[in-house]
Amino acid sequence: MVEFQGVSLEYPGNVVALHEINLTIRQGEFVFLLGPTGSGKSTLLKLLLRELKATSGRVMVQGRDLSMVPEKSVPFLRRQIGFVPQDIGLLPNKKVWENLAYAMRAAGHTKYEVRKRVPEFLERLNLLHRAGAFPRALSGGEQQRVAIARALINNPVLLLADEPTGHLDPETSREILQILDDINTRGTTVVMATHDMPVVRLLPRRVIRLERGEVVSDSVGLPEDANA
Amino acid sequence: MLDRLEFVLSEAIEAIRRNGLMAVAAVNTTAIALLVFGGLGYAYLGIQNRLADLGTQFTLIVSIRDGTNMNGIHEMAEHARTLEGVKRVVHLPKEEHWRKVLEKYPDIGRGAKNPFPEQLLIEITSADLVDGVRAEMEKHPLYWPEKGIQDANRERFLLRRLTSFVHYVGTLLILVTFMTAGTLIYNTVHLAVMSRRQEIHTMRLVGASHGTIRWPFLLEGGIEGMLGGLLAGFALWGLTAWLSRLVTAYSLIKVGGETPGWTGVVLLAALGAALGMLCAGLSVRKYLGAIK
Numbered sequence: 001m002v003e004f005q006g007v008s009l010e011y012p013g014n015v016v017a018l019h020e021i022n023l024t025i026r027q028g029e030f031v032f033l034l035g036p037t038g039s040g041k042s043t044l045l046k047l048l049l050r051e052l053k054a055t056s057g058r059v060m061v062q063g064r065d066l067s068m069v070p071e072k073s074v075p076f077l078r079r080q081i082g083f084v085p086q087d088i089g090l091l092p093n094k095k096v097w098e099n100l101a102y103a104m105r106a107a108g109h110t111k112y113e114v115r116k117r118v119p120e121f122l123e124r125l126n127l128l129h130r131a132g133a134f135p136r137a138l139s140g141g142e143q144q145r146v147a148i149a150r151a152l153i154n155n156p157v158l159l160l161a162d163e164p165t166g167h168l169d170p171e172t173s174r175e176i177l178q179i180l181d182d183i184n185t186r187g188t189t190v191v192m193a194t195h196d197m198p199v200v201r202l203l204p205r206r207v208i209r210l211e212r213g214e215v216v217s218d219s220v221g222l223p224e225d226a227n228a
Numbered sequence: 229m230l231d232r233l234e235f236v237l238s239e240a241i242e243a244i245r246r247n248g249l250m251a252v253a254a255v256n257t258t259a260i261a262l263l264v265f266g267g268l269g270y271a272y273l274g275i276q277n278r279l280a281d282l283g284t285q286f287t288l289i290v291s292i293r294d295g296t297n298m299n300g301i302h303e304m305a306e307h308a309r310t311l312e313g314v315k316r317v318v319h320l321p322k323e324e325h326w327r328k329v330l331e332k333y334p335d336i337g338r339g340a341k342n343p344f345p346e347q348l349l350i351e352i353t354s355a356d357l358v359d360g361v362r363a364e365m366e367k368h369p370l371y372w373p374e375k376g377i378q379d380a381n382r383e384r385f386l387l388r389r390l391t392s393f394v395h396y397v398g399t400l401l402i403l404v405t406f407m408t409a410g411t412l413i414y415n416t417v418h419l420a421v422m423s424r425r426q427e428i429h430t431m432r433l434v435g436a437s438h439g440t441i442r443w444p445f446l447l448e449g450g451i452e453g454m455l456g457g458l459l460a461g462f463a464l465w466g467l468t469a470w471l472s473r474l475v476t477a478y479s480l481i482k483v484g485g486e487t488p489g490w491t492g493v494v495l496l497a498a499l500g501a502a503l504g505m506l507c508a509g510l511s512v513r514k515y516l517g518a519i520k
Contacts, residue, residue: 049433072438079435089430093246105235106436150434 001027001158001189002048007057009043009213017043018213021057025191027157030184032200033193034222035210041193042086044210045160048191049083050074062157079107082151082188084161088143090135096146097122097131103150121149125179141172148179152188159183161192165199173199197222236440240447247420251452254409254416258456258503259463261405262496266464268398270488275391286355289320290365291375292346301346304370308350311364313357320347333473345375406503409456413449413507421445421515428515438516445512446505453504454497461493 002025009018018040025031033041046052047059050066059066061077069077090099100121101114109117122128125145135143144164151159161180165173173196181203184190194200200207200222209217217223244251290308292301301319308317326342350365352358362379365371421428431441468487488495 051433075432075435075437075440077435078433083433085430085433087426089426089433091427091430093242093427102431102436103434106431106434106440108232110231111234154435 001025001029001062002191003058003060004044004047005058005060007047007054007059009047009052010055016213018047018054021213021215023208023215023218025189027189028184028187030181030190030203030205031192032203032205032207033191033210034195034197034200034207036195038212039195039210040213041195041210042162043213045083045162045191045193048158048160049081050077075106079154080156080158082154082156082159084144084147084151084159084164086162086166088135088147090143090146090150092135095132095134096127096138099135099146100150100153103153107154109154117153121153125149139172140168141175144168144172144176145179148176148183152183156188158189158191161190163194163196164192165194165196170198174202177202236443237447239444240451243420243444243448244451247416247448250416250419251448254412254452254504255455255459257412258409258453258500259459261402261409261503262457262460262500263463264405265402265499266460266488266492266496267467268394268402270464270468270492272391272394272398275387275394286352286358288350288352288358288362288365289378290348290350291372291377292348293370293372294345296346296370300370301348304368305348307368308348308361308365311361313352313354314350314361315353316351318349318351320349322346335473345372409453410503410507413452413504414511416452417445417449417508417511418515420448421512425515442509442512442516446508449504449506449508449511450501451504453500453502453507455500456504457497457500458493460500461488461496464488464492464496 002023004021004023007018007021008016010016021040021044033044035041043052047054047066048061050069053067061081064077066077091102094102097118100118104114104117105111119128119131122131125148127142127145127149130138130142130146135146138146148159148161148164151161159180164176164180168176177199180190180192204221206218206220207222208215209223290304292304296304305317305319308314322342322344325344325347350361352361358379362377365377366373371377428441465487472487
Protein backbone atom coordinates (compact mmCIF):
# COMPACT_ATOMS: atom_id res chain seq x y z
CA MET A 1 0.00 0.00 0.00
CA VAL A 2 2.63 2.56 1.13
CA GLU A 3 6.37 2.32 0.65
CA PHE A 4 9.19 4.68 1.48
CA GLN A 5 12.40 3.63 -0.24
CA GLY A 6 15.45 5.51 1.03
CA VAL A 7 13.47 8.73 1.31
CA SER A 8 15.28 11.89 2.37
CA LEU A 9 13.97 15.42 2.39
CA GLU A 10 15.85 18.62 2.93
CA TYR A 11 14.27 22.03 3.34
CA PRO A 12 16.09 25.08 1.92
CA GLY A 13 19.13 25.98 3.99
CA ASN A 14 20.25 22.31 4.32
CA VAL A 15 17.68 21.61 7.03
CA VAL A 16 17.24 17.83 7.06
CA ALA A 17 13.60 16.91 7.69
CA LEU A 18 13.82 13.19 6.84
CA HIS A 19 16.86 11.00 6.37
CA GLU A 20 16.94 7.66 4.55
CA ILE A 21 13.46 6.48 5.54
CA ASN A 22 12.64 2.91 4.57
CA LEU A 23 9.14 1.76 5.47
CA THR A 24 6.38 -0.46 4.21
CA ILE A 25 2.78 -0.12 5.33
CA ARG A 26 0.48 -2.90 4.18
CA GLN A 27 -3.16 -2.54 3.19
CA GLY A 28 -5.49 -2.65 6.20
CA GLU A 29 -2.81 -1.76 8.75
CA PHE A 30 -3.20 0.76 11.56
CA VAL A 31 0.09 2.56 12.12
CA PHE A 32 1.08 5.17 14.67
CA LEU A 33 3.85 7.58 13.68
CA LEU A 34 5.15 8.55 17.08
CA GLY A 35 7.68 11.26 17.81
CA PRO A 36 8.22 14.67 19.32
CA THR A 37 7.58 17.94 17.49
CA GLY A 38 10.03 18.33 14.61
CA SER A 39 10.73 14.61 14.31
CA GLY A 40 9.37 14.48 10.76
CA LYS A 41 5.89 12.95 11.27
CA SER A 42 3.95 15.69 9.47
CA THR A 43 6.59 15.83 6.72
CA LEU A 44 6.06 12.12 6.13
CA LEU A 45 2.31 12.66 5.76
CA LYS A 46 2.90 15.63 3.44
CA LEU A 47 5.00 13.39 1.20
CA LEU A 48 2.09 10.95 0.96
CA LEU A 49 -0.24 13.80 -0.03
CA ARG A 50 2.31 15.12 -2.55
CA GLU A 51 2.38 18.43 -0.74
CA LEU A 52 6.12 17.91 -0.73
CA LYS A 53 8.45 15.96 -2.98
CA ALA A 54 11.31 13.83 -1.62
CA THR A 55 14.78 15.19 -2.26
CA SER A 56 15.90 11.62 -2.87
CA GLY A 57 14.37 8.14 -2.72
CA ARG A 58 10.90 7.02 -3.74
CA VAL A 59 7.49 7.33 -2.11
CA MET A 60 5.05 4.74 -3.45
CA VAL A 61 1.28 4.61 -2.84
CA GLN A 62 -0.55 1.62 -4.30
CA GLY A 63 2.40 0.93 -6.56
CA ARG A 64 2.61 4.49 -7.93
CA ASP A 65 5.78 6.51 -7.54
CA LEU A 66 4.43 9.86 -6.30
CA SER A 67 7.32 11.82 -7.79
CA MET A 68 6.08 10.70 -11.22
CA VAL A 69 2.50 11.92 -10.68
CA PRO A 70 2.00 15.01 -12.87
CA GLU A 71 0.87 18.19 -11.11
CA LYS A 72 -2.59 18.14 -12.69
CA SER A 73 -3.19 14.58 -11.42
CA VAL A 74 -2.36 15.40 -7.80
CA PRO A 75 -6.03 16.25 -6.94
CA PHE A 76 -7.06 12.79 -8.19
CA LEU A 77 -4.40 11.20 -5.98
CA ARG A 78 -5.66 13.15 -2.97
CA ARG A 79 -9.22 11.98 -3.56
CA GLN A 80 -8.01 8.45 -2.79
CA ILE A 81 -6.40 9.58 0.46
CA GLY A 82 -8.43 10.92 3.34
CA PHE A 83 -6.60 13.50 5.40
CA VAL A 84 -7.33 14.90 8.85
CA PRO A 85 -5.02 17.91 9.23
CA GLN A 86 -3.47 18.99 12.50
CA ASP A 87 -5.48 22.24 12.49
CA ILE A 88 -8.66 20.31 11.57
CA GLY A 89 -9.09 22.68 8.60
CA LEU A 90 -12.86 22.86 8.41
CA LEU A 91 -14.22 25.52 6.05
CA PRO A 92 -15.40 28.11 8.62
CA ASN A 93 -18.17 29.62 6.50
CA LYS A 94 -19.75 26.34 5.64
CA LYS A 95 -22.02 24.32 7.90
CA VAL A 96 -21.08 20.82 8.98
CA TRP A 97 -22.97 19.11 6.16
CA GLU A 98 -21.63 21.66 3.64
CA ASN A 99 -18.07 20.82 4.68
CA LEU A 100 -18.70 17.20 3.80
CA ALA A 101 -20.64 18.14 0.68
CA TYR A 102 -17.79 20.36 -0.54
CA ALA A 103 -15.29 17.49 -0.30
CA MET A 104 -17.65 15.34 -2.36
CA ARG A 105 -18.44 18.05 -4.90
CA ALA A 106 -14.74 18.88 -5.27
CA ALA A 107 -14.18 15.21 -6.08
CA GLY A 108 -16.79 15.43 -8.83
CA HIS A 109 -19.77 13.79 -7.11
CA THR A 110 -23.27 14.91 -8.01
CA LYS A 111 -25.77 16.68 -5.79
CA TYR A 112 -27.81 13.48 -5.69
CA GLU A 113 -24.85 11.49 -4.35
CA VAL A 114 -24.16 14.23 -1.79
CA ARG A 115 -27.75 14.10 -0.52
CA LYS A 116 -27.50 10.35 -0.16
CA ARG A 117 -24.07 9.97 1.39
CA VAL A 118 -23.59 12.98 3.69
CA PRO A 119 -26.39 12.03 6.14
CA GLU A 120 -25.03 8.47 6.24
CA PHE A 121 -21.59 9.65 7.32
CA LEU A 122 -22.96 12.18 9.78
CA GLU A 123 -25.03 9.43 11.34
CA ARG A 124 -22.07 7.07 11.44
CA LEU A 125 -20.00 9.62 13.36
CA ASN A 126 -22.93 10.68 15.53
CA LEU A 127 -23.07 14.17 14.03
CA LEU A 128 -26.44 14.21 12.32
CA HIS A 129 -27.92 16.47 14.99
CA ARG A 130 -25.10 19.01 14.31
CA ALA A 131 -25.50 18.98 10.53
CA GLY A 132 -26.69 22.59 10.35
CA ALA A 133 -24.11 24.03 12.75
CA PHE A 134 -21.08 26.08 11.77
CA PRO A 135 -17.67 24.71 12.87
CA ARG A 136 -17.20 27.49 15.42
CA ALA A 137 -20.27 26.25 17.30
CA LEU A 138 -18.84 22.75 17.73
CA SER A 139 -16.74 21.32 20.54
CA GLY A 140 -13.16 20.19 19.81
CA GLY A 141 -14.21 16.54 19.68
CA GLU A 142 -17.11 17.31 17.34
CA GLN A 143 -14.86 19.32 15.03
CA GLN A 144 -12.42 16.42 14.92
CA ARG A 145 -15.25 14.02 14.09
CA VAL A 146 -16.41 16.28 11.27
CA ALA A 147 -12.85 16.37 9.93
CA ILE A 148 -12.73 12.56 10.05
CA ALA A 149 -16.13 12.31 8.35
CA ARG A 150 -14.91 14.65 5.62
CA ALA A 151 -11.74 12.62 5.17
CA LEU A 152 -13.80 9.44 4.77
CA ILE A 153 -16.62 10.78 2.62
CA ASN A 154 -14.94 9.87 -0.70
CA ASN A 155 -14.19 6.31 0.48
CA PRO A 156 -10.40 6.63 0.55
CA VAL A 157 -8.15 3.58 0.64
CA LEU A 158 -5.79 5.35 3.02
CA LEU A 159 -6.60 7.67 5.93
CA LEU A 160 -3.91 10.00 7.25
CA ALA A 161 -4.51 11.78 10.56
CA ASP A 162 -2.07 14.38 11.81
CA GLU A 163 -2.28 14.71 15.61
CA PRO A 164 -6.05 14.16 15.69
CA THR A 165 -6.03 14.02 19.50
CA GLY A 166 -3.51 16.82 19.92
CA HIS A 167 -5.79 19.28 21.66
CA LEU A 168 -8.44 17.00 23.08
CA ASP A 169 -9.06 15.78 26.62
CA PRO A 170 -8.31 12.10 27.38
CA GLU A 171 -11.95 11.04 27.16
CA THR A 172 -12.49 12.63 23.76
CA SER A 173 -9.10 11.37 22.56
CA ARG A 174 -10.22 7.84 23.42
CA GLU A 175 -13.45 8.39 21.49
CA ILE A 176 -11.55 9.64 18.40
CA LEU A 177 -9.15 6.73 18.60
CA GLN A 178 -12.10 4.33 18.77
CA ILE A 179 -13.56 5.90 15.62
CA LEU A 180 -10.25 5.53 13.76
CA ASP A 181 -10.01 1.92 14.92
CA ASP A 182 -13.54 1.24 13.62
CA ILE A 183 -12.61 2.75 10.28
CA ASN A 184 -9.53 0.51 10.17
CA THR A 185 -11.65 -2.53 11.01
CA ARG A 186 -13.78 -1.77 7.94
CA GLY A 187 -10.65 -2.12 5.78
CA THR A 188 -9.22 1.39 5.46
CA THR A 189 -5.48 1.70 6.09
CA VAL A 190 -4.91 4.29 8.84
CA VAL A 191 -1.72 6.23 9.52
CA MET A 192 -1.93 8.45 12.58
CA ALA A 193 0.83 10.87 13.56
CA THR A 194 1.00 11.69 17.26
CA HIS A 195 3.36 12.74 20.01
CA ASP A 196 0.97 11.49 22.67
CA MET A 197 2.24 8.23 24.23
CA PRO A 198 -0.82 7.65 26.47
CA VAL A 199 -2.98 7.65 23.34
CA VAL A 200 -0.69 5.12 21.66
CA ARG A 201 -0.90 2.90 24.74
CA LEU A 202 -4.68 2.75 24.39
CA LEU A 203 -4.45 0.78 21.15
CA PRO A 204 -1.92 -2.01 20.65
CA ARG A 205 -1.02 -1.35 17.04
CA ARG A 206 2.14 -0.92 14.99
CA VAL A 207 4.21 2.04 16.23
CA ILE A 208 6.90 3.67 14.10
CA ARG A 209 8.99 6.04 16.19
CA LEU A 210 10.68 8.96 14.54
CA GLU A 211 13.38 11.21 15.94
CA ARG A 212 15.20 13.99 14.10
CA GLY A 213 13.92 12.71 10.76
CA GLU A 214 14.96 9.08 11.22
CA VAL A 215 13.08 5.90 12.13
CA VAL A 216 14.39 4.78 15.50
CA SER A 217 12.04 1.85 16.09
CA ASP A 218 9.25 -0.06 14.39
CA SER A 219 7.26 -2.41 16.62
CA VAL A 220 3.79 -3.58 17.58
CA GLY A 221 2.83 -1.54 20.62
CA LEU A 222 5.24 0.75 22.39
CA PRO A 223 8.78 -0.61 22.71
CA GLU A 224 10.23 -1.13 26.21
CA ASP A 225 12.50 1.91 26.00
CA ALA A 226 9.68 4.30 25.09
CA ASN A 227 8.11 4.66 28.50
CA ALA A 228 9.56 8.05 29.25
CA MET B 229 -22.54 19.28 -16.61
CA LEU B 230 -25.45 21.40 -15.33
CA ASP B 231 -24.88 19.98 -11.87
CA ARG B 232 -21.22 21.07 -12.03
CA LEU B 233 -22.19 24.52 -13.29
CA GLU B 234 -24.66 24.92 -10.45
CA PHE B 235 -21.96 23.98 -7.92
CA VAL B 236 -19.42 26.47 -9.30
CA LEU B 237 -22.05 29.22 -9.63
CA SER B 238 -23.35 28.73 -6.09
CA GLU B 239 -19.77 28.95 -4.76
CA ALA B 240 -19.27 32.22 -6.69
CA ILE B 241 -22.52 33.77 -5.44
CA GLU B 242 -21.67 32.73 -1.88
CA ALA B 243 -18.26 34.44 -2.27
CA ILE B 244 -19.86 37.68 -3.51
CA ARG B 245 -22.27 37.64 -0.59
CA ARG B 246 -19.37 37.18 1.81
CA ASN B 247 -17.29 39.97 0.26
CA GLY B 248 -20.16 42.42 0.85
CA LEU B 249 -19.11 46.05 0.55
CA MET B 250 -15.95 45.24 -1.37
CA ALA B 251 -18.05 43.59 -4.06
CA VAL B 252 -20.39 46.61 -4.12
CA ALA B 253 -17.36 48.90 -4.62
CA ALA B 254 -16.08 46.74 -7.48
CA VAL B 255 -19.52 46.77 -9.16
CA ASN B 256 -19.84 50.55 -8.81
CA THR B 257 -16.37 51.32 -10.12
CA THR B 258 -16.89 49.01 -13.08
CA ALA B 259 -20.21 50.73 -13.73
CA ILE B 260 -18.55 54.15 -13.73
CA ALA B 261 -15.72 52.95 -15.99
CA LEU B 262 -18.16 51.40 -18.43
CA LEU B 263 -20.46 54.41 -18.32
CA VAL B 264 -17.55 56.67 -19.30
CA PHE B 265 -16.56 54.18 -21.98
CA GLY B 266 -20.10 53.80 -23.28
CA GLY B 267 -20.80 57.53 -23.11
CA LEU B 268 -17.67 58.42 -25.04
CA GLY B 269 -18.29 55.67 -27.54
CA TYR B 270 -21.85 56.89 -28.04
CA ALA B 271 -20.71 60.51 -28.44
CA TYR B 272 -18.03 59.43 -30.91
CA LEU B 273 -20.54 57.50 -33.01
CA GLY B 274 -23.01 60.40 -32.84
CA ILE B 275 -20.40 62.85 -34.11
CA GLN B 276 -19.41 60.49 -36.90
CA ASN B 277 -23.06 60.15 -37.93
CA ARG B 278 -23.49 63.93 -37.94
CA LEU B 279 -20.35 64.34 -40.03
CA ALA B 280 -21.67 61.77 -42.48
CA ASP B 281 -24.98 63.69 -42.65
CA LEU B 282 -23.14 66.92 -43.43
CA GLY B 283 -21.28 65.25 -46.27
CA THR B 284 -18.93 67.45 -48.28
CA GLN B 285 -21.41 70.19 -49.18
CA PHE B 286 -20.87 73.84 -48.16
CA THR B 287 -24.11 75.23 -46.85
CA LEU B 288 -25.41 78.12 -44.78
CA ILE B 289 -28.80 78.20 -43.09
CA VAL B 290 -29.86 81.85 -42.74
CA SER B 291 -32.61 82.89 -40.31
CA ILE B 292 -35.24 85.35 -41.58
CA ARG B 293 -36.67 88.02 -39.31
CA ASP B 294 -39.98 87.02 -37.65
CA GLY B 295 -43.10 88.36 -39.38
CA THR B 296 -41.55 88.55 -42.87
CA ASN B 297 -44.14 87.76 -45.53
CA MET B 298 -43.65 85.47 -48.54
CA ASN B 299 -42.71 88.37 -50.81
CA GLY B 300 -39.96 89.34 -48.44
CA ILE B 301 -38.72 85.75 -48.26
CA HIS B 302 -38.67 85.51 -52.11
CA GLU B 303 -36.87 88.81 -52.35
CA MET B 304 -34.22 87.63 -49.85
CA ALA B 305 -33.81 84.30 -51.73
CA GLU B 306 -33.39 86.16 -55.04
CA HIS B 307 -30.77 88.38 -53.45
CA ALA B 308 -28.87 85.28 -52.25
CA ARG B 309 -28.96 83.78 -55.75
CA THR B 310 -27.14 86.84 -57.14
CA LEU B 311 -24.15 86.32 -54.84
CA GLU B 312 -20.94 84.77 -56.16
CA GLY B 313 -20.62 81.02 -55.59
CA VAL B 314 -24.27 80.40 -54.66
CA LYS B 315 -25.47 77.19 -56.36
CA ARG B 316 -28.94 76.72 -54.90
CA VAL B 317 -31.29 78.50 -52.46
CA VAL B 318 -34.19 76.67 -50.74
CA HIS B 319 -36.83 78.10 -48.42
CA LEU B 320 -37.21 76.11 -45.14
CA PRO B 321 -40.69 77.03 -43.82
CA LYS B 322 -40.87 77.31 -40.03
CA GLU B 323 -44.22 75.44 -39.85
CA GLU B 324 -42.75 72.50 -41.72
CA HIS B 325 -39.78 72.36 -39.35
CA TRP B 326 -42.04 72.51 -36.30
CA ARG B 327 -44.37 69.85 -37.67
CA LYS B 328 -41.44 67.43 -38.08
CA VAL B 329 -40.27 68.02 -34.52
CA LEU B 330 -43.80 67.52 -33.16
CA GLU B 331 -44.13 64.27 -35.07
CA LYS B 332 -40.94 62.97 -33.53
CA TYR B 333 -41.26 64.43 -30.02
CA PRO B 334 -44.95 65.09 -29.38
CA ASP B 335 -44.36 65.77 -25.65
CA ILE B 336 -42.02 68.67 -26.29
CA GLY B 337 -44.36 70.76 -28.35
CA ARG B 338 -47.53 70.29 -26.34
CA GLY B 339 -48.84 73.80 -25.74
CA ALA B 340 -45.56 75.41 -26.83
CA LYS B 341 -45.08 78.15 -29.41
CA ASN B 342 -43.13 77.33 -32.57
CA PRO B 343 -39.58 78.53 -31.77
CA PHE B 344 -38.23 78.17 -35.33
CA PRO B 345 -37.64 81.07 -37.71
CA GLU B 346 -38.23 80.99 -41.43
CA GLN B 347 -34.92 79.95 -42.99
CA LEU B 348 -33.09 79.90 -46.27
CA LEU B 349 -30.73 77.03 -47.05
CA ILE B 350 -27.95 78.32 -49.30
CA GLU B 351 -25.63 75.85 -51.07
CA ILE B 352 -22.27 77.28 -52.08
CA THR B 353 -19.88 75.88 -54.67
CA SER B 354 -16.62 76.40 -52.74
CA ALA B 355 -15.50 76.66 -49.11
CA ASP B 356 -13.53 79.85 -49.98
CA LEU B 357 -16.74 81.68 -50.89
CA VAL B 358 -18.70 80.75 -47.76
CA ASP B 359 -17.46 83.70 -45.66
CA GLY B 360 -18.32 86.20 -48.43
CA VAL B 361 -21.88 84.90 -48.78
CA ARG B 362 -22.27 84.87 -45.00
CA ALA B 363 -21.11 88.52 -44.77
CA GLU B 364 -23.53 89.60 -47.52
CA MET B 365 -26.50 87.80 -45.97
CA GLU B 366 -25.76 89.33 -42.55
CA LYS B 367 -26.14 92.77 -44.12
CA HIS B 368 -29.62 91.99 -45.54
CA PRO B 369 -32.39 93.89 -43.69
CA LEU B 370 -34.57 90.78 -43.33
CA TYR B 371 -31.75 88.73 -41.72
CA TRP B 372 -32.54 87.87 -38.07
CA PRO B 373 -29.26 88.20 -36.09
CA GLU B 374 -30.71 86.75 -32.85
CA LYS B 375 -31.33 83.41 -34.58
CA GLY B 376 -28.12 83.69 -36.62
CA ILE B 377 -26.65 81.65 -39.42
CA GLN B 378 -25.91 77.94 -39.16
CA ASP B 379 -22.71 77.23 -40.98
CA ALA B 380 -22.38 73.53 -41.86
CA ASN B 381 -18.74 74.08 -42.73
CA ARG B 382 -18.05 75.52 -39.32
CA GLU B 383 -20.06 72.75 -37.71
CA ARG B 384 -18.01 70.20 -39.63
CA PHE B 385 -14.82 71.87 -38.44
CA LEU B 386 -16.05 71.90 -34.83
CA LEU B 387 -17.19 68.30 -35.05
CA ARG B 388 -13.79 67.22 -36.38
CA ARG B 389 -12.11 68.98 -33.47
CA LEU B 390 -14.59 67.35 -31.11
CA THR B 391 -13.88 63.94 -32.63
CA SER B 392 -10.20 64.47 -32.07
CA PHE B 393 -10.87 65.57 -28.49
CA VAL B 394 -13.15 62.61 -27.80
CA HIS B 395 -10.57 60.33 -29.38
CA TYR B 396 -7.57 61.41 -27.29
CA VAL B 397 -9.16 62.45 -24.02
CA GLY B 398 -11.64 59.60 -24.26
CA THR B 399 -8.91 57.02 -24.77
CA LEU B 400 -7.09 58.37 -21.75
CA LEU B 401 -10.25 58.42 -19.63
CA ILE B 402 -11.21 54.94 -20.71
CA LEU B 403 -7.72 53.64 -19.88
CA VAL B 404 -7.76 55.25 -16.45
CA THR B 405 -11.28 54.13 -15.56
CA PHE B 406 -10.70 50.61 -16.88
CA MET B 407 -7.49 50.35 -14.92
CA THR B 408 -9.27 51.57 -11.79
CA ALA B 409 -12.14 49.14 -12.23
CA GLY B 410 -9.77 46.33 -13.11
CA THR B 411 -7.57 47.01 -10.11
CA LEU B 412 -10.59 47.07 -7.83
CA ILE B 413 -11.91 43.76 -9.13
CA TYR B 414 -8.37 42.35 -8.93
CA ASN B 415 -8.07 43.56 -5.35
CA THR B 416 -11.51 42.27 -4.37
CA VAL B 417 -10.71 38.80 -5.66
CA HIS B 418 -7.14 38.98 -4.36
CA LEU B 419 -8.34 39.89 -0.87
CA ALA B 420 -10.88 37.10 -1.05
CA VAL B 421 -8.16 34.67 -2.09
CA MET B 422 -5.77 35.83 0.64
CA SER B 423 -8.44 35.76 3.35
CA ARG B 424 -9.34 32.27 2.26
CA ARG B 425 -5.79 30.89 1.97
CA GLN B 426 -6.39 28.33 4.68
CA GLU B 427 -9.67 27.34 3.07
CA ILE B 428 -8.06 26.99 -0.33
CA HIS B 429 -5.34 24.86 1.21
CA THR B 430 -8.01 22.63 2.75
CA MET B 431 -9.83 22.48 -0.59
CA ARG B 432 -6.61 21.30 -2.23
CA LEU B 433 -6.15 18.64 0.44
CA VAL B 434 -9.62 17.20 -0.10
CA GLY B 435 -8.79 16.82 -3.78
CA ALA B 436 -10.27 19.96 -5.35
CA SER B 437 -8.60 20.61 -8.69
CA HIS B 438 -7.24 24.03 -9.73
CA GLY B 439 -10.33 24.43 -11.91
CA THR B 440 -12.75 23.69 -9.07
CA ILE B 441 -11.05 26.37 -6.96
CA ARG B 442 -10.41 28.87 -9.76
CA TRP B 443 -13.82 28.93 -11.48
CA PRO B 444 -15.83 30.35 -8.57
CA PHE B 445 -13.32 33.22 -8.32
CA LEU B 446 -13.49 33.82 -12.09
CA LEU B 447 -17.28 33.81 -11.96
CA GLU B 448 -17.19 36.15 -8.97
CA GLY B 449 -15.17 38.66 -11.01
CA GLY B 450 -17.37 38.03 -14.05
CA ILE B 451 -20.62 38.56 -12.15
CA GLU B 452 -19.32 41.75 -10.51
CA GLY B 453 -18.19 43.04 -13.92
CA MET B 454 -21.49 42.09 -15.53
CA LEU B 455 -23.53 43.83 -12.83
CA GLY B 456 -21.34 46.92 -13.32
CA GLY B 457 -21.96 46.68 -17.08
CA LEU B 458 -25.72 46.37 -16.61
CA LEU B 459 -25.77 49.41 -14.32
CA ALA B 460 -23.69 51.38 -16.82
CA GLY B 461 -25.89 50.24 -19.72
CA PHE B 462 -29.13 51.34 -18.10
CA ALA B 463 -27.59 54.60 -16.87
CA LEU B 464 -26.30 55.36 -20.37
CA TRP B 465 -29.67 54.52 -21.88
CA GLY B 466 -31.46 56.90 -19.51
CA LEU B 467 -28.84 59.60 -19.83
CA THR B 468 -28.78 59.61 -23.63
CA ALA B 469 -32.58 59.60 -23.85
CA TRP B 470 -32.72 62.59 -21.49
CA LEU B 471 -29.90 64.44 -23.27
CA SER B 472 -31.43 63.77 -26.65
CA ARG B 473 -34.73 65.33 -25.54
CA LEU B 474 -32.95 68.23 -23.90
CA VAL B 475 -30.79 69.05 -26.90
CA THR B 476 -33.66 68.70 -29.33
CA ALA B 477 -35.86 70.93 -27.22
CA TYR B 478 -33.34 73.74 -26.85
CA SER B 479 -31.04 73.79 -29.84
CA LEU B 480 -32.94 71.61 -32.29
CA ILE B 481 -29.75 69.86 -33.30
CA LYS B 482 -29.68 66.13 -32.86
CA VAL B 483 -26.34 65.31 -31.27
CA GLY B 484 -26.28 61.53 -31.18
CA GLY B 485 -28.02 58.75 -33.05
CA GLU B 486 -30.63 56.56 -31.44
CA THR B 487 -30.27 55.73 -27.71
CA PRO B 488 -28.04 52.67 -27.14
CA GLY B 489 -31.05 50.60 -25.96
CA TRP B 490 -30.81 46.91 -25.16
CA THR B 491 -27.88 46.42 -27.53
CA GLY B 492 -25.84 48.91 -25.52
CA VAL B 493 -26.86 47.30 -22.22
CA VAL B 494 -25.93 43.81 -23.43
CA LEU B 495 -22.63 45.01 -24.92
CA LEU B 496 -21.59 46.82 -21.75
CA ALA B 497 -22.63 43.86 -19.59
CA ALA B 498 -20.57 41.50 -21.75
CA LEU B 499 -17.62 43.87 -21.68
CA GLY B 500 -17.90 44.18 -17.88
CA ALA B 501 -18.06 40.41 -17.46
CA ALA B 502 -14.97 39.96 -19.65
CA LEU B 503 -13.07 42.65 -17.73
CA GLY B 504 -14.09 41.12 -14.39
CA MET B 505 -13.09 37.60 -15.38
CA LEU B 506 -9.78 38.78 -16.76
CA CYS B 507 -8.83 40.63 -13.57
CA ALA B 508 -10.04 37.79 -11.34
CA GLY B 509 -8.11 35.32 -13.47
CA LEU B 510 -4.91 37.33 -13.09
CA SER B 511 -5.45 37.61 -9.36
CA VAL B 512 -6.16 33.96 -8.68
CA ARG B 513 -3.53 32.64 -11.10
CA LYS B 514 -0.77 34.28 -9.15
CA TYR B 515 -1.83 32.57 -5.93
CA LEU B 516 -2.82 29.14 -7.23
CA GLY B 517 0.40 28.91 -9.21
CA ALA B 518 2.37 29.33 -6.01
CA ILE B 519 0.70 26.61 -3.94
CA LYS B 520 0.99 22.84 -4.19
